[in-house]
Amino acid sequence: MLNPFDIVIFGGGGDLSLRKLLPAMYRAYQEGNLPEGSRIIPTVRALDKPQDFIDKIQSGLKDFLAKGEYNAKDWKAFSSFIHPLVVNVTEMDDNWLVLKSLLEADDESKSRVFYLSLPPAVYGRCSELLSDNNLITDNSRVVVEKPIGYCGDSAEEINAKIAQYFAEQQIYRIDHYLGKETVQNLMALRFSNVLFENMWDAKCIDNIQISISETVGLESRAGFYEKAGALRDMVQNHLLQLLCLVAMESPHKLTANSIRAEKLKVLEALRPLVDAGVDENTVRGQYVPGDLNGKLVPGYLEELGAPNSHTETFVAIRAHIDNWRWAGVPFYLRTGKRMHKRCAEIVVEYKDVSHNVYSNNVGNIEPNRLVIRLQPEESIQLTLMSKRLDNLEMQLEPVTLDLDLSKNYENGFHSDAYKRLMLDAAAGNASLFIHRDEVRQAWAWIDPIINHWQYSGTPSLYRAGSWGPDASDELLSENGHRWFNAGEGF
Numbered sequence: 001m002l003n004p005f006d007i008v009i010f011g012g013g014g015d016l017s018l019r020k021l022l023p024a025m026y027r028a029y030q031e032g033n034l035p036e037g038s039r040i041i042p043t044v045r046a047l048d049k050p051q052d053f054i055d056k057i058q059s060g061l062k063d064f065l066a067k068g069e070y071n072a073k074d075w076k077a078f079s080s081f082i083h084p085l086v087v088n089v090t091e092m093d094d095n096w097l098v099l100k101s102l103l104e105a106d107d108e109s110k111s112r113v114f115y116l117s118l119p120p121a122v123y124g125r126c127s128e129l130l131s132d133n134n135l136i137t138d139n140s141r142v143v144v145e146k147p148i149g150y151c152g153d154s155a156e157e158i159n160a161k162i163a164q165y166f167a168e169q170q171i172y173r174i175d176h177y178l179g180k181e182t183v184q185n186l187m188a189l190r191f192s193n194v195l196f197e198n199m200w201d202a203k204c205i206d207n208i209q210i211s212i213s214e215t216v217g218l219e220s221r222a223g224f225y226e227k228a229g230a231l232r233d234m235v236q237n238h239l240l241q242l243l244c245l246v247a248m249e250s251p252h253k254l255t256a257n258s259i260r261a262e263k264l265k266v267l268e269a270l271r272p273l274v275d276a277g278v279d280e281n282t283v284r285g286q287y288v289p290g291d292l293n294g295k296l297v298p299g300y301l302e303e304l305g306a307p308n309s310h311t312e313t314f315v316a317i318r319a320h321i322d323n324w325r326w327a328g329v330p331f332y333l334r335t336g337k338r339m340h341k342r343c344a345e346i347v348v349e350y351k352d353v354s355h356n357v358y359s360n361n362v363g364n365i366e367p368n369r370l371v372i373r374l375q376p377e378e379s380i381q382l383t384l385m386s387k388r389l390d391n392l393e394m395q396l397e398p399v400t401l402d403l404d405l406s407k408n409y410e411n412g413f414h415s416d417a418y419k420r421l422m423l424d425a426a427a428g429n430a431s432l433f434i435h436r437d438e439v440r441q442a443w444a445w446i447d448p449i450i451n452h453w454q455y456s457g458t459p460s461l462y463r464a465g466s467w468g469p470d471a472s473d474e475l476l477s478e479n480g481h482r483w484f485n486a487g488e489g490f
């Protein structure tokens with residue numbers, strides 16, 4: 001069991017805090033993983049009555065927890081862990097002294113997590129004020145959200161500023177995809193099964209697809225999204241992190257340093273996309289009104305309320321990793337909003353058999369395929385060729401070994417990435433967080449794409465409720481491949 005800890009959530013009244021962070025802590029409490037003596041300190045800019053804020057947290061929990069998770073008894077107990085405070089994160093004023101006296105009321109060796117649920121532009125100033133008030137102890141960590149910056153230079157600037165006050169091992173850069181149980185299962189699948197690991201390279205694999213499709217649109221995040229777009233919001237972090245876990249060599253131990261070192265090597269080996277290479281290997285799209293599950297939904301421009309925008313809500317990329325293991329294997333990355341289905345999937349397509357001993361009339365021999373679904377359900381499917389048993393002739397057909405992972409748990413399970421990562425930060429376990437070098441390297445690959453897009457072309461349009469623009473299908477058909485679409489297949 002974890003030792004008691006204090007977690008200060010700067011920006012505690014914001015969307016992320018109410019939707020994800022506080023529900024995550026409530027779940028930790030329900031599971032018995034919030035040690036007695038811990039304190040959750042959400043900070044806000046202004047607060048007339050603390051009780052109003054507590055009420056807001058309570059109604060957030062009711063809205064954002066899954067059905068059946070909220071109950072009045074647990075809320076009563078959980079609310080006693082919450083100590084809301086007013087703090088201005090960019091100005092020194094007396095409220096910082098209130099925070100200081102609250103934290104210092106407990107032993108200095110207690111673990112402190114400062115969660116900056118704030119715009120990246122103020123990470124530096126908030127860290128500086130933490131330092132000026134002597135709040136950063138040896139057992140303190142700071143958690144910062146992605147995307148860090150808008151390009152490599154701004155990320156460096158932000159990272160350098162935080163580094164003036166916190167040592168690298170105290171800085172926990174969060175990517176919530178790494179906290180998903182199924183994403184960690186990727187490593188378990190690869191590194192605890194000889195079956196896959198021995199067939200995990202260019203000799204056996206033809207191509208790999210990593211796809212995260214969402215049905216939501218802009219939601220209430222126009223200010224952020226219009227400046228960021230899908231490349232910065234999803235590819236620079238979530239998709240590249242998944243790519244790293246799929247493609248990296250086995251770390252020699254499961255420590256933060258060895259995992260991060262292997263991920264970094266993948267990012268360094270990514271073939272740069274520059275100038276014409278960007279046009280040839282990337283597709284960006286923007287949704288227009290369309291039919292999503294029988295409902296007409298507005299396009300991006302209508303949601304934004306602007307007549308014009310070149311922000312991409314969809315990205316598809318053909319990437320290559322230039323190393324021995326992956327030479328010649330295309331990695332297709334895809335993500336988009338307002339797509340046909342919500343799904344995150346990794347599809348590994350194996351090569352054809354090296355010599356076909358069957359005649360043409362047995363049916364097509366399709367390549368083996370491994371589909372790892374990360375959400376909404378967690379499953380692993382392996383498609384193999386098999387003889388039809390109801391036929392005296394030799395007839396082959398594809399059959400699928402279908403493993404529904406959630407069925408293994410009688411009471412189901414609520415995987416909550418934020419809970420996992422917040423508790424890891426409290427325990428000082430950084431293995432699922434991102435090192436500064438990874439951020440730097442990921443931007444080094446993304447920056448030339450962004451720069452080229454600024455001066456060349458505009459996003460291709462796609463209907464809301466579709467699988468993205470036609471150009472995305474064409475990107476794969478150039479190599480004789482097709483997207484594997486959730487629920488539909490190839």
Ligand code: BG6
Nearest residue numbers: 176212214216233234238344375
């Ligand atoms: C966030 C992005 O990091 O991830 C959002 O900023 C996106 O735009 C979200 O909707 C997707 O996360 P999940 O866990 O719902 O797949």
